[in-house]
Amino acid sequence: MTNKIRLFFQTILGRLTAILLLSHLVFYSIPVNAQNTTEVLNLGKVSNNLFLQQIQVSSKFLETPASQQKWFRWLRGGRKEKQLGESSRRGDAGRRGQCSLLNPPLFALVPEEPFDKTLGNVLPEGLVSSISLTVSEYPIFWFYIPNLPPNLDYSKLEFMLQDNKNNDIFDEPFRLDLDGISGIVGLRIPSTHGLKIEKLYHWYLSIICDPRRPSRNPNVDGWVQRVALTDERERQLQVAKPRKRVEIYAKESIWHETLTLLATSRCFDLKESEFAANWNQLWQNPELAADWNDLLEAVGLSEIAQEPSCSILNLKQ
Template identity: 25%
Template structure:
């Protein structure tokens, strides 16, 4: 059964800075409507973290940065452990869902850890989302700068719309080669992926949201990586770098042995399956990469 979370979002307009046709200006524009209501992350203490299991070579296990409720068992024999740094935890995540007779889910899902703030070193990280096979018109990616202490808490940085893929799979979103569209150090950003069902009625869009924070050069995580001849992004808890690395090395071919069920059970897993298992993303393990 199709399991879509459609939640209304305020239709009030906010003043945002937009980049149009290579020039800067101010305009009134709405936040993405539908899907997931806006809730800022808890910047003080994460509610919980991801259980990474005890056997994977490519796991995501939180680094203790304060007083989180839980920590992750990063495995007992792994060489590449993904350790999400517990800076802040988004309050909600996307329900991936699954279809009884298929290995691909029916729901829009962002490839992010469920309860920790995804971090990056890059000013232009790559974002990934699983796009289901639905009768939508387009897919829209939107990136906002988030400043909770400002009168206008979210400023539009970038927006792009692509045609709806003809089949379900993973889509990557990259930022353009424009220095004005770059993440600033120690800055929090909010990103959305929307499935546009009706271009004339945004309230019906299916929307998923997540976060990204770029670390500064002085951050202990960055300093530690700079001292290593071969930086381990997974162990350092840098989600966007670790995910991009996994996508680059994984061969997206049909492999019946790497199914959502086997991923969750943890039997004879490849690196991609172990990596997804550690962040509760097994439902997209069989999804192809579409771009």
């Protein structure tokens, strides 16, 4: 990971600590059972975009030139002409079709940065993509799924995973019915197909509206790598309280676990009146509200800042 990514995680810790202290966060396991069809775990309504609460950065960061903030944009589904061997950083919203005018579009909630050139022998030369780190064998991938046009003849969510040599990890892509699924959605890969340490994986997510013409379907893709923490970090995590666990993951630039811990707590705990009151009180602070708006504008996420719902799905074949 680049120094910029590490700097990003360091800058969020100050605001993160304040948020967690006020919120009395309690972390829960997520018992979701999805059979051949998708069973959605509704985790509660949220007044602000749940996955952004860990990036309440300091005014110093917000004052940096836009060119220096460019690495910290989110992948979003938009039109982009791909070059041979290039990953879809912004996704492809599809050509003229039933899902071509989604607003907001499909988003993948991962940081964007140039791919490490030292790994050029592993991936196509010149590849520029997004890579996020996880320590989990079965990580959760986070997306924003927009509301689809009514009366679609066909609508499914398709997720697939490949290694860096384009070998499929799953026997076949996961296809989930999109009926009733929208907002912030986490997809957890099945326990039969765990990620291996130090291996790179290429993920793809598509909204299938026209199964006969794939080019018309919105899609995003990116890379994930599973890494191992040091023995010392592992010992710290075993005894750490929830707030400290988030800090440890953030300091190590472990994107998936930092995001997942905050997201699941945000969803669950907003059901509690005390948490909701503290959260609302926190955002009455003019400085925090201004930073929030500036940051959303900087990363192009103002369209989904008020997204009210979130869910987590277990992928099973």
